[in-house]
Amino acid sequence: MTETEPRVLVVDDAATVRLYHTKLLTDAGFQVAEAANGLEAVEAALGTPFDLFVVDVNMPKMNGYACVETLRSETVGTAAPVVMISTEDRPGDADRAYAAGANLYVVKPISADRLARIARMLTAGRSVAA
Template structure:
């Protein structure tokens, strides 16, 4: 029996970024879902077991830091890796992401091959895309 591809949730308020990341990862063999803000991401995580989250920081309704903290909380408690991807590149931004529970912090724009490589690494053993 073949395993299903790893499930990735792309969380970004910019539709173009969601589309770009979804197409890139879909073409690489991942199953991709999208959320336009942190609140939508938390709601999705309560009903679907994702293997990886790609989360922006600056979003309406719930920012990325709060989203990651909520994903890591006892209420949701997802063990899936989280990559925060943002244009924020000030001292302390990455530290704040890690403190919230992120596994990796990347600054936009992220090269396509690097993003796919990171996603494959973080989902290794979780399906066909790895």
């Protein structure tokens, strides 16, 4: 790993999903950290700068919408793009994500190629790792 690789925080309460997204992003050249819920994600962001957040919606302690709203209200998370990836596909789910501050809403499952392309697009020219 080099210091210029964009840093991504994968936030999902399902360990298998976190491992899957972490592997895909690591294989694509990103530095990846994990959080099991929104509260852990906010705590991680307060201690470490990230270039991208990949956030699930349904999680204990703090759901994805509240997590994104909190990140957007904190100086540390205001600039980094957020991709919300969820099984939720009802009318209004994407609108709620965008209202919370997400840059993109994707319904699970997401292919390795698509996740890598989205992450590269949203982190192009960014790297807070130093």
